Amino acid sequence: MRGEYNTRQKRELQSFLNERGLRQFTVDDVVFELEDRGEKVGRSTVYRYLEQLAEQGSIRKYQNVRGVTQYQHVPEQLDCEHHFHMMCSKCGCLLHVDCKLMTTLAEHLMEDHGFKLDPRETILVGVCEECRKDSE
Numbered sequence: 001m002r003g004e005y006n007t008r009q010k011r012e013l014q015s016f017l018n019e020r021g022l023r024q025f026t027v028d029d030v031v032f033e034l035e036d037r038g039e040k041v042g043r044s045t046v047y048r049y050l051e052q053l054a055e056q057g058s059i060r061k062y063q064n065v066r067g068v069t070q071y072q073h074v075p076e077q078l079d080c081e082h083h084f085h086m087m088c089s090k091c092g093c094l095l096h097v098d099c100k101l102m103t104t105l106a107e108h109l110m111e112d113h114g115f116k117l118d119p120r121e122t123i124l125v126g127v128c129e130e131c132r133k134d135s136e
Contacts (some may be wrong), residue, residue: 005031013049017059017073024070064092065125073095083121088128090135095128 012034030046049072054061060072065087072094083098106117127135 004017007135009041009045011040012037014051017053020073022072022094022096024064024079024092026068041044060094062087062123064093064094066092068092070094081114084122084124086124086126087127088131089125090127090131091130093128093130094123 007054013030016030023089027043027047027050030050031041031043032042034046039100041066044113050059050061053059054071062070062072064070078079083096086095086097088095102119106119109115109117
């Protein structure tokens with residue numbers, strides 16, 4: 001995985017990311033999925049590649065409410081610097097929130113309290129619609 005080589009493993013990892021959409025995943029999720037496809041990729045290889053992509057900004061790295069490191073593929077057109085995030089405390093999914101009310105809140109915090117909110121690091125925790133449906 002060194003340099004910019006386009007190895008078979010790297011292509012398989014990229015294929016996994018493209019198929020995943022916005023659904024979150026762990027290093028182990030990637031390893032197990034690729035094993036199911038018959039592709040042997042070491043856990044450390046997956047970890048290094050994901051860390052490299054996180055540094056480049058093409059995937060988002062965060063800890064869910066249980067402290068587990070998760071990743072999410074971020075399409076180029078999705079700019080996490082200009083919207084907020086919500087995380088489900090049950091399933092750990094990370095949702096992107098582009099909402100005028102959140103922008104207004106950030107402006108209020110800056111104007112009235114001198115506090116600049118960082119949208120990339122601001123995560124509201126609650127229960128997503130799917131988990132609420134499952135518990136009814």
